[in-house]
Amino acid sequence: MMPKHQFTPITVNRYSTRAERQAALVQIYRQVLERQPYAYERKILAQAEADFLSDKIGVRRFLKILAHSEVYLNSFYHNSSNLKFLELCFKHFMGRAPIDQEEIRYYCDILMHKGVDKCITAILDSEEYRHFFGCFTVPYPRESAYYPSATAYLETQTLNHELIKQRGSVVPTIYWHLLGLNCNAGACDHPEVVETLNPPPSPTADHLEAELLNLLQSLDSAEKAREAAQKLSPQQKAALRSLIR
Known part of the structure; x- marks a missing residue:
């Protein structure tokens, strides 16, 4: 299945101006936090921001600091199920949805047995991340020329275009549409259950x-x-x- 359009990547290097790095920082927050940090969060990230803007660290290093910080963990980890958190990590750092159950099991095992920091590091150190983003490109919603299945295309498109917490913090996209759930309001309902609880009016x-x-x-x-x-x-x-x- 062919994508509709391509996103123009944002890359910084040692020749990038401070203004260009500032623009990259805005895009990092838009991609990873799905918003710009609040004032108190910027205080937590102040040193990392200063190092990034002064070219002491690159994009990938800054992402590791951000992802391991309470700013990111409070937003997506502490109040989410493990499966939903993993899905969001793929959205934020890989620009796509998980491919299949095997990939989910692999990273879920790391998350459960080695902790959240090791899980995030495994994603950012993966060969796929290095291939697509390297050390200096800001992750973005990826659109491939071809997808392994229509389901993979649907999951990636849905995940990359949903608003923060739009479909709750428990059931991953990979499951809710396969189960026929309606999660658009932030809580998941099954249409048949809703119909049972609220049956249509009887004919006169x-x-x-x-x-x-x-x-x-x-x-x-x-x-x-x-x-x-x-x-x-x-x-x-x-x-x-x-x-x-």
């Missing part, structure tokens, strides 16, 4: 009677009448009995 008696009369008028044999009777709902049968009376 007049409507049922008119429907049954039309049905009876169309029958020209006892055999068709029996077939039709077997298909009647309890409401229709009740209405038919009232007509007979």
Whole structure:
């Protein structure tokens, strides 16, 4: 499946001006935090920002400091399930959704047995990250020329375009649409459960009677009448009995 458009990457190097690095910093926060930091968060990140703007550290090093900080962890880790957190890490640092269950299991094992810092480091040190972003390119929503499946395309597009916490902090995108869940309001509901809790209004008696009369008028044999009777709902049968009376 072909992508719709390509994002222009933002890269900084030793020749980049301070203004260019400042623009890259804005894009880093937009990609990773999905917003700009609050005033108190900037105090936490002040030293890392200063080092980045003065060319003491590159993009990948700054990302590690940001991702390991309480600013990032408070936003996406402490109040999320492990699976949702992993999905968000892929969104923020890889620019895509997890490929499959095997990839999820691999990083979930690191997260559970080695901790969140090791898990984030494993993503940022991965061969894929180095290939696409290196040390100086800001991660961005990636669009491949081809996707391994329509599902992979759908998951990446959905994840990269959702707003922060739009679909809650528990069920990953890779699961909610496969399970038929509606998570757009921040909490996941199953349409069939919602319909059970809030059943549609019953048709009126007049409507049922008119429907049954039309049905009876169309029958020209006892055999068709029996077939039709077997298909009647309890409401229709009740209405038919009232007509007979």
